[in-house]
Amino acid sequence: MAREEGVRFCYGRRTAAWGALAGTALLAQYLPSTAALGQWGPAETLPLGLCRWRGPAQLPRVALTFDDGPDPRSTPRVLDALDRLDVRATFFLVGARARAHPELVEEVARRGHEVASHGDRHVSHLLRPPWCVRQDLERARATLAGLGCDPSWYRPPYGHVTGATLVAARAAGLATVLWSAWGREWTSSSPHEVAARVVRRLRPGAIVLLHDGEAFGPPGMSKVVLGALPLVADALDRAGLEPVTLSGVCAARPLGKVHSDVPPAIGAPR
Numbered sequence: 001m002a003r004e005e006g007v008r009f010c011y012g013r014r015t016a017a018w019g020a021l022a023g024t025a026l027l028a029q030y031l032p033s034t035a036a037l038g039q040w041g042p043a044e045t046l047p048l049g050l051c052r053w054r055g056p057a058q059l060p061r062v063a064l065t066f067d068d069g070p071d072p073r074s075t076p077r078v079l080d081a082l083d084r085l086d087v088r089a090t091f092f093l094v095g096a097r098a099r100a101h102p103e104l105v106e107e108v109a110r111r112g113h114e115v116a117s118h119g120d121r122h123v124s125h126l127l128r129p130p131w132c133v134r135q136d137l138e139r140a141r142a143t144l145a146g147l148g149c150d151p152s153w154y155r156p157p158y159g160h161v162t163g164a165t166l167v168a169a170r171a172a173g174l175a176t177v178l179w180s181a182w183g184r185e186w187t188s189s190s191p192h193e194v195a196a197r198v199v200r201r202l203r204p205g206a207i208v209l210l211h212d213g214e215a216f217g218p219p220g221m222s223k224v225v226l227g228a229l230p231l232v233a234d235a236l237d238r239a240g241l242e243p244v245t246l247s248g249v250c251a252a253r254p255l256g257k258v259h260s261d262v263p264p265a266i267g268a269p270r
């Protein structure tokens with residue numbers, strides 16, 4: 001009888017240990033998926049800079065960022081609009097689309113904008129194993145490097161962050177970035193509404209999420225963005241906020257990369 005009880009006790013302890021291990025692994029993988037909520041909080045980043053929502057508020061600067069390009073239907077028009085407004089921005093490019101339209105990647109960089117990574121295939125990380133996530137980031141990095149770009153920043157598709165996302169981004173030498181203001185242009189056909197959503201949350205250090213590509217949203221989304229851009233630029237001007245690149249806002253040295261701490265002259269590419 002005593003022996004049976006001993007076996008049951010050992011078995012119970014082993015099951016509890018495996019349960020605790022599995023629970024910890026699940027927590028490490030999926031707790032970061034709440035990171036998107038950080039856009040409504042006051043923090044700039046997760047501890048250790050694992051994921052960023054906004055830049056420092058010391059300088060009156062804001063980063064406009066565009067996801068999902070390059071897209072031949074809309075990226076050139078967004079680039080022209082930014083030129084007309086004399087705004088430099090950051091483009092989170094999708095690796096597979098960059099391979100299909102390399103000339104647009106070069107055009108983005110040539111016009112003084114910052115190139116960042118949005119992964120290779122624009123797939124959510126929530127149900128993907130860590131090695132697939134890592135492969136996706138690596139492939140995008142290699143594509144952009146082959147086109148002469150050396151991104152510092154990574155934004156996961158749909159803002160879905162997992163533990164594997166954070167580890168893979170670190171391994172690829174990229175800092176994970178979400179946003180602190182967004183236009184949610186996929187939900188509205190009104191440029192005024194989209195601009196108002198962004199403007200409400202403009203403050204020093206803000207990181208604004210917009211889209212220059214339509215591949216993963218409803219058709220016509222970029223038209224709404226094009227209509228909203230002058231309204232946002234006007235609001236920035238009135239608030240005394242300068243739109244610069246993400247590295248310009250964060251003045252960061254993500255993961256050992258060197259960025260100048262000296263603010264460039266007004267109007268210079270940054």
Ligand SMILES: [Zn+2]
Pocket residue numbers: 067068118122157158216
């Ligand atoms: Zn996207």
